[in-house]
Amino acid sequence: MALESLATPPIHLDGTTLEGGGQLLRLALGLSSLTKKSINITNIRGRRHGGGGLKSQHLTCVQWLGNACNARISDVGLKSKEVTFVPGGKGASTTIDLEVGDVRIHQSTPGSVNLILQAILPFLLFSNANEKIRVRITGGTNVSNSPSYDYITQVLIPMLHLIGLPRIEAELHSRGWSQGSTRLGGVTYTITPVTTKLPAFQLLDRGSIRSVKATILAPKNTEQLFRDELNVMFERRESRIFGTTSIKDPEIDITFEDSHHDKRYYLLLVATTTTGIKLGRDWLYDQGVRAGKLEKIVPTVVKKVSDDLLAEVEHGGCVDEFLRDQLVVFQALAEGRSQVYGGKRKDVLVEPSLHAKTAQWVAQRIVGVEFDAEGGCEGIAFCPGETDEDGDLADSMVQLELTES
Numbered sequence: 001m002a003l004e005s006l007a008t009p010p011i012h013l014d015g016t017t018l019e020g021g022g023q024l025l026r027l028a029l030g031l032s033s034l035t036k037k038s039i040n041i042t043n044i045r046g047r048r049h050g051g052g053g054l055k056s057q058h059l060t061c062v063q064w065l066g067n068a069c070n071a072r073i074s075d076v077g078l079k080s081k082e083v084t085f086v087p088g089g090k091g092a093s094t095t096i097d098l099e100v101g102d103v104r105i106h107q108s109t110p111g112s113v114n115l116i117l118q119a120i121l122p123f124l125l126f127s128n129a130n131e132k133i134r135v136r137i138t139g140g141t142n143v144s145n146s147p148s149y150d151y152i153t154q155v156l157i158p159m160l161h162l163i164g165l166p167r168i169e170a171e172l173h174s175r176g177w178s179q180g181s182t183r184l185g186g187v188t189y190t191i192t193p194v195t196t197k198l199p200a201f202q203l204l205d206r207g208s209i210r211s212v213k214a215t216i217l218a219p220k221n222t223e224q225l226f227r228d229e230l231n232v233m234f235e236r237r238e239s240r241i242f243g244t245t246s247i248k249d250p251e252i253d254i255t256f257e258d259s260h261h262d263k264r265y266y267l268l269l270v271a272t273t274t275t276g277i278k279l280g281r282d283w284l285y286d287q288g289v290r291a292g293k294l295e296k297i298v299p300t301v302v303k304k305v306s307d308d309l310l311a312e313v314e315h316g317g318c319v320d321e322f323l324r325d326q327l328v329v330f331q332a333l334a335e336g337r338s339q340v341y342g343g344k345r346k347d348v349l350v351e352p353s354l355h356a357k358t359a360q361w362v363a364q365r366i367v368g369v370e371f372d373a374e375g376g377c378e379g380i381a382f383c384p385g386e387t388d389e390d391g392d393l394a395d396s397m398v399q400l401e402l403t404e405s
């Protein structure tokens with residue numbers, strides 16, 4: 001697509017900025033689809049090894065959101081390093097109405113289901129559809145460096161509900177893995193779109209940790225070892241996790257599911273506080289699994305994940321590192337000043353991660369919001385279905401089904 005043919009030049013985003021990965025692209029597409037501001041992203045995933053460009057998961061997001069908002073999209077394919085995305089204008093032709101309610105997004109590789117959800121969720125929540133939307137996504141449910149299905153259901157979904165969004169329902173059809181032999185899985189998320197602006201939210205009061213849930217997915221013959229290691233860890237670290245005075249008899253819950261593969265080890269620890277906050281840390285083990293080293297894997301996984309959770313607990317903030325970047329888009333869209341306290345280490349505020357800084361930068365570039373050092377931001381009071389300054393949002397919220405073969 002020739003850029004010269006556009007009446008207003010698109011907002012340019014350099015894909016090497018800050019984290020320079022796929023999240024920059026997903027968030028930019030989501031905000032562009034909602035606000036109908038055209039964007040042009042160059043050097044896509046410019047900070048990633050292997051030359052960057054679109055991988056299958058990212059291309060699926062471009063295509064699906066493009067269809068959903070009737071965007072004109074420059075020629076893109078796998079490995080493309082540039083995209084221009086021009087959301088549809090008033091009267092753009094549409095095929096399937098959002099109210100149909102069923103969306104299927106198929107990937108033929110175990111690209112993360114939940115990174116696709118990350119890209120399309122703001123659009124679906126603020127779509128102005130008046131019925132629930134069921135989104136069935138095929139791909140990986142447990143993929144390294146992305147939110148797992150377990151993190152989404154135990155941390156993201158309850159936290160989105162806590163900030164005032166309708167509860168999302170999740171149904172796991174089967175697990176899809178990036179470890180062991182790669183395997184496709186599937187999840188259906190049922191999303192209830194909001195009907196009004198999202199009021200500003202305050203996540204400032206962490207409260208005390210009242211329970212911790214451990215979710216283990218691993219080969220069946222490691223169950224007892226995992227349970228023993230976790231029990232020892234909880235005993236040793238009880239006072240650091242739960243504090244010494246506040247909570248009597250803290251709850252600890254351990255669940256185990258067979259991962260059906262001797263190379264699939266996953267552990268998620270989620271701490272729940274007295275104010276309903278969820279802090280999660282996990283690891284899908286991604287090191288070598290060799291005979292003679294097997295007995296080291298379980299203690300290594302338990303140590304790493306519990307160290308990471310302790311670090312989240314001890315900063316006293318209301319979000320873990322990952323949730324912080326995933327809430328940025330909702331702060332940007334909310335009405336009024338939303339604050340998210342990220343905690344302190346040695347009396348100094350915990351800096352947002354590079355992913356969180358990237359999300360803040362994208363939101364600033366596309367919708368003009370500014371984040372302060374305390375994690376506060378005055379949102380744009382986005383109203384579902386409301387027209388933007390060009391006057392034509394609602395007309396484009398209709399094309400929904402894209403099934404990649």
Ligand SMILES: Nc1ncnc2c1ncn2[C@@H]1O[C@H](COP(=O)(O)OP(=O)(O)OP(=O)(O)O)[C@@H](O)[C@H]1O
Nearest residue numbers: 021022023024045048145146147148151322325355
């Ligand atoms: N263990 C985890 N738990 C929860 N969320 C996670 C976890 N690891 C990564 N994430 C989230 O997944 C997203 C990853 O973004 P990133 O840009 O790295 O994505 P990507 O599409 O895999 O890109 P790339 O292949 O370019 O790295 C971020 O929003 C980050 O918070």
